Amino acid sequence: MDAPLAKVDRAALRAQLLAEFERTVDAVVDAVDSAPAGRVIRDSEEPARVALDRFRCQVYEAVLQAKVEAAEAAFPPSGQCGDRPPAAP
Numbered sequence: 066m067d068a069p070l071a072k073v074d075r076a077a078l079r080a081q082l083l084a085e086f087e088r089t090v091d092a093v094v095d096a097v098d099s100a101p102a103g104r105v106i107r108d109s110e111e112p113a114r115v116a117l118d119r120f121r122c123q124v125y126e127a128v129l130q131a132k133v134e135a136a137e138a139a140f141p142p143s144g145q146c147g148d149r150p151p152a153a154p
């Protein structure tokens with residue numbers, strides 16, 4: 066049976082994505098705030114969807130990258146040909 070992959074560091078991921086989350090919230094609020102009265106949903110829905118979709122993609126890509134990095138860190142580096150000590154005479 067395959068061993069489970071290393072877990073993602075959630076706290077580090079949260080810290081990495083916090084600024085992007087704040088930009089996304091600002092973009093959604095800007096879309097809603099800039100829509101004229103009577104057209105709030107019609108004029109803000111698409112820009113909000115685009116901002117939220119972009120964030121969704123960024124989160125998913127960051128999680129996948131963190132998973133790859135965690136898995137790579139779990140394996141010790143392989144020895145290189147030149148890493149062996151010279152043979153004694």
